[in-house]
Amino acid sequence: MTESSHGHPGAGASAADGVQPVGATAEQPEPRPRRDGAAAGPEAGGTITLQVLRYRPDREDAPYLQDFEVPWRTETSVLDALTWVKDNLEPSLTFRWSCRMAICGSCGFMLNGEPKLGCESFVRDYAPGPLRIEPLANHAVERDLVVDLEPFMASLRAVQPYVISDDRHPVPEPGNRQTPEQMVAYGQYSQCINCMLCYAACPQVGLATDFLGPAAVTLAVRYNKDSRDHGADSRLPILDNEGGIWPCTFVGACSTVCPKGVDPAAAIQQAKGATAQAWAAEFILPHRGEGR
Amino acid sequence: MRRWQGRTNEPLMWALFGGGGMLAVFTMPVLIIAFGLLVPFGGFGGADGTYERMHALLTHPLVSLLVFLALGLVLWHCCHRTFHALHDLKLHPPEIVRSAIYGIAMLTPAIGYSLSLAA
């Protein structure tokens, strides 16, 4: 597999049946709304070199960077640019995306080494380039920009992310009352879109393979702090665990990169505090929590 | 105390770490400037002057105990971070190293206090 030059990618698969993908002469990317109104800057544009990490498990033993020359305009997002490459230059380039409005959490990539949502990052901010696009750090790479999410899905399930009620707190019919004040207690932590940027940012995720990780812990805290939930005791053994919250050393990068302002770093430190309190409570009342 | 697979004593370690940190940030900058710079360079008069004032208060066994405990707590905080820093360096130290590091935090004030009592 030769590394292809600008505008001449994809020597591999397509060569087999003699068909080359459309070259760099192909259409401009789909237009997007430009910055407009008061915040409008000058209409910009040009071309940029994307250096995209390629890894196909059936072909390569190790990843490499492939260059693509891509036209852009003010409103071209990084996701648009990748889609343009897929449609016009290299159909085998693989990445996840769906909503293109920063809510489904599919399109996390490392952009010049920083975890970002592709649909919410704009090429204009990386011009004149080159822009390096790699799969999220601290994840196994399945193919190109697609990473393995199964470990996260396991963590997600492990933290019991659902309302747990108990005999002493029957669920009222038809529903609970919850004041806006009570909602604030967990509201921020319920905004997570599972985009995994925080996992890519957190060095401890890379160092401790069994760390639950920022988003999963945050979800546990989200339910623990919900006035309708009574499951904190049940979640304690998952959090207060070698691979639970303790690998976190409060680096704080998770919160810096979070595109939704969730602040997982805060959630984890609060979980540590709550866990220490639970520990102390059990120390004083050794039978607390048993038999439930 | 409930037990479960994977449970650690980390809540205690962390609580002490947090307590020590809290104490450290309010006191250490002041203590370092005061005892590392001002006292030696005569900011509060000669060494005998400071000796007078400090000796009067700090040699009381109870006060002395509290002070050593406080210093121990701060040291705990520092050792806790040192231990985790080893982990950050991808050195995954064996139990013995861990015991040694936290041991420093416990033994230093203990030895200090016994020596003081002996003095």
Next chain:
Amino acid sequence: MSTSTGARQEPTGAGRTGARSPGRMPAAETHRRPYRPTTKRTWFLANREYRAYALREVSSVVVGFFVFNLVVGLVCLHRGLESWQWWVSLQTNPLNLTLTVLAVVMSLVHATTWFQATPKIIRIQRGTRYVADFWVVAQHYLLLAVFAAVVYFWLGGL
């Protein structure tokens, strides 16, 4: 494409009677060959934020050394004036002094990073808003100032 292998898999779950752990179905065969990048030992130099973190952690070590120094000083204090004078003069030793200056800087790093971080743990809710971080941090600085004043007046003999 060698996707469909001849080997016919027996059903994993047996429907109504079959008990199987929930979650994702087990993979029977796979073409996966994930590439697993590893974290470099020097990861903490990679960006500003990591470097700041590393500095914060190192600052504790330096502060720890000074605590050690203080313990020695305290013992000397107990042992009498002469010992104390020895310890005080030890502080002016160039090596010790260098360490002290470093400790001053590091203790400030240590304190300020801690102050920045505490509002994350201590969240004071008032109605539907949180008390601004500023107030929590300000409170911390106030406490630091109070302690400084106490020590100053005590050592100054006032």
Next chain:
Amino acid sequence: MQTLRTDVAIIGGGGAGLRAAMAAADTDPQLQVLVISKVYPMRSHTVAAEGGSAGVVGEDDSLDRHFADTVSGGDWLCDQDVVRYFVEHAAEEMYQLERWGCPWSRRPNGEINVRRFGGMSQPRTWFAADKTGFHMLHTLFQTSLKYPSISRLDEHQALDLVTSNGRVAGVVVYNQRDGYPVFVEAGAVVMATGGAGRVYAQNTNGSIVTGDGMAMAYRAGAPLRDMEFVQFHPTGLPGSGILITEGCRGEGGVLLNKDGYRYLQDYGLGPETPIGSPQNKYMELGPRDRLSQAFWHEQQAGRTISTPQGEAVHLDLRHLGRKYLEERLPMICHLAEQYVGIDPARDPIPVRPAVHYMNGGIETDVTTATSVPGLFAVGECASSGLHGANRLGSNSLAELVVLGKVAGQQAAALAAEDPVGASSSLRQEAQDIAATYLVMMGRGTEAPARIRRELGEALESGVGIFRTGDDMAATARTVRELKERYTQVQVVDTCPVYNTDWASTIELGAMLDVADVIVHSALRRQESRGSHTRLDGFTSRDDERFLAHTRAHFRASGVPEISYHPVTITTMPPAQRAYGAAGKTADAAAAPRNTEDQGAAQ
């Protein structure tokens, strides 16, 4: 080929699929329930829904009103038995979500808060700030993890249904992660694959909304119903189509043309309501089809604003103030800032209509059963009869859970009483199906991206907001031609894992089938009703000939077979559909059984 056996297979992990899964598991905990989704469930497009979900609560509202709003909103093409069932169970399902932890927005005393929505005569839209779909989906997904009997096949793309003697017996799926096909044998299959908005060039939908399930059911013999009714949302961002929720107008946002004039008053939606006091069913709170049509007229008259991405009008939220905007519409503020560089507290947002929702879909009855035994359908891929010719905002999310629950229960009941046994002939059939798709890898000459682009443009021009026979016929020809080219479609990629080149080409196949049905259904409907509006002589509703559902049957070769069947009308006979001042009089005349509370209607 790997074969998995399950009792209930649910294709789709969006709101509808997850609700169905939980209902099936609740109905009979002994049953194995399997949720198959081509993306991780929390990526499903339900996540993008912003505004809210309808359910009658409180003294001032009544089920009859919700019923009447829905039926008139759907221009009387709704099956009224379904509407009745729906309105009676909507609030109950909203409360169910509440008990599962959905963070519904509240009043200061802790009770549920509701907002106004277009076409609804009362505030009855439950909302979770402006991320209602996000919170509903995550609540459903997270709660589903509680059930030991629910398993999932994430990132598994369903290819086709497998039938045995006319009964659905399973589905062939492709495991993207591991890279091989799987035959899922099931006692009952629930289709919950969502809409097909991606067939149009400008749409509010995510990349996965490609009508796969509609096409699969259609090919398996289930008719697609009322597919000509494609809803345009009046307020998408020009270019990207990203949705600016109707909730903005519910909160008091106004639409202005280039002269700063609230043009809706010229289109039967007036009189102008004072800024800051929106009124249900007036002006900006009229139904979506009317608002989109008004835009079209303004554009024809040259009164729209030119932006580099095409014509637009202004959605003005400035009078709401920054604090209120940040509390009620935080995501909108963020989207506007990110994607058009607008601060809604300071500048109006440029918006234009974009395809949003498929009112039609796989035909089902009130039990969500399709006409193919063993197959159920629910959610946007289905045509339950609820939405008629035009869906009201916030009825769709509610439908997902109300009918999702029904689908789960029905499928569980069927799977329990009539389990289909495995047979080797079925497995062979499954293997053959898989093979027809797998051979596509590494073959062909026609670039799929180009076909996709041309398809989107063809639909925009032929079956857009306004339609004429000529344009529709031209689009029908284009679609045919694209289908022809698709037989030579090129898939460059041959890698077995995460082959998105191949997967999206299969989706394109589904889009072509769905588009074909849309155009042919539209061509035959010689009237204007709801979101199907013609300019060529058929400009009004024709209840004589077309108070009927369009039904499209698959034919292996040639165009879809179109037929009609009657609409179920129970208590609310067809009347004139009117909004604004005219609506007030019309409502009083038309509404069923609820005369006692008409006085407070507006």
